[in-house]
Amino acid sequence: MKRVLKVDNLSYYYENGEGIKNISFELETGDFLAIIGKSGAGKSTLINSILGILPKIEGEVWIDDALSAKDISFSPQSQAIDWYLNVFDNVYMEALFEGTINAKEQTRNVMNNIGLEGKEKEDPTNLSGGQLQRVQLARQLVSDSQILILDEPTSSLDVITAEKFLEQLENQTKTGKTCLVSSHDLDMLEKHCNKVLYIEEGEVVFFGLLNSFLDQYNNLNEYSVFYEGGLTNELRQSISELFNVLEWQPLTVEINTDESINLILKILVDNNIIVRSIEQKKRSLKEIIQLKG
Ligand SMILES: Nc1ncnc2c1ncn2[C@@H]1O[C@H](COP(=O)(O)OP(=O)(O)OP(=O)(O)O)[C@@H](O)[C@H]1O
Numbered sequence: 001m002k003r004v005l006k007v008d009n010l011s012y013y014y015e016n017g018e019g020i021k022n023i024s025f026e027l028e029t030g031d032f033l034a035i036i037g038k039s040g041a042g043k044s045t046l047i048n049s050i051l052g053i054l055p056k057i058e059g060e061v062w063i064d065d066a067l068s069a070k071d072i073s074f075s076p077q078s079q080a081i082d083w084y085l086n087v088f089d090n091v092y093m094e095a096l097f098e099g100t101i102n103a104k105e106q107t108r109n110v111m112n113n114i115g116l117e118g119k120e121k122e123d124p125t126n127l128s129g130g131q132l133q134r135v136q137l138a139r140q141l142v143s144d145s146q147i148l149i150l151d152e153p154t155s156s157l158d159v160i161t162a163e164k165f166l167e168q169l170e171n172q173t174k175t176g177k178t179c180l181v182s183s184h185d186l187d188m189l190e191k192h193c194n195k196v197l198y199i200e201e202g203e204v205v206f207f208g209l210l211n212s213f214l215d216q217y218n219n220l221n222e223y224s225v226f227y228e229g230g231l232t233n234e235l236r237q238s239i240s241e242l243f244n245v246l247e248w249q250p251l252t253v254e255i256n257t258d259e260s261i262n263l264i265l266k267i268l269v270d271n272n273i274i275v276r277s278i279e280q281k282k283r284s285l286k287e288i289i290q291l292k293g
């Protein structure tokens, strides 16, 4: 693993004073970074600052000396399509431009994988929003760049295509490429990323491994008890007197000591409830962000 990108105290302010403030993080080969945060948090501003699209940024962006501009590809939030070329040529030209080996074959592969087969000869103006997004993503996949930066690549894709696309990106990171992806599809991102950059109002709330993020924001004293059948109102009443109940099915409670686990199991068993399992509650990335918002 080798460091490929380092962002140091990056700030950018629009004229109205909005923007990003003192953002720092670094990535290595093989990293898949999820850039997350509410709409307006500063994700696109950060990406555009890293790429130098925005002028007069403060701070520094360091990229591995061995890489050149050609090794970095970018998919903006709004579409970048060559409207005068047909769909196939939009992707093929990118492959040629980037010097991709077996450019034609690679173009066909990528187009098939992303669900653009049959659309090769089509004029881009005849495509739907989601299909246009696929053209743009196909261009990125075919480009063989080392660092792939994507701003909301899945926003207008159907769930199946989005899932397939993120899987392809993850496969690319397994070959040592680095991906930075901003998205609101948190459940999907959680399956594929290894690092998280969480931004709120232009500032970093968290940067690090996905697992550290989940551990840090998971309330570890919540337990779920999976049981069969239902609980009578009477039983519910007595449980709520002893525990802070967050959910009834599965029975999810805040537990502070081992004795409390035993107590709740005893109450259930005494009332002839069959307990199947007990699990420490683990919130997903999406649940954590929703709770924080
Ligand atoms: N061109 C601009 N001029 C002035 N303010 C802007 C401009 N572009 C964005 N902003 C403001 O900067 C902040 C960050 O915007 P940004 O586009 O980076 O958010 P985002 O996290 O990408 O949101 P989304 O999820 O909606 O894409 C917002 O408050 C936005 O209103």
Ligand SMILES: [Mg+2]
Pocket (backbone or CB within 6 Å): 043, 044, 045, 077, 151
């Ligand atoms: Mg954005």
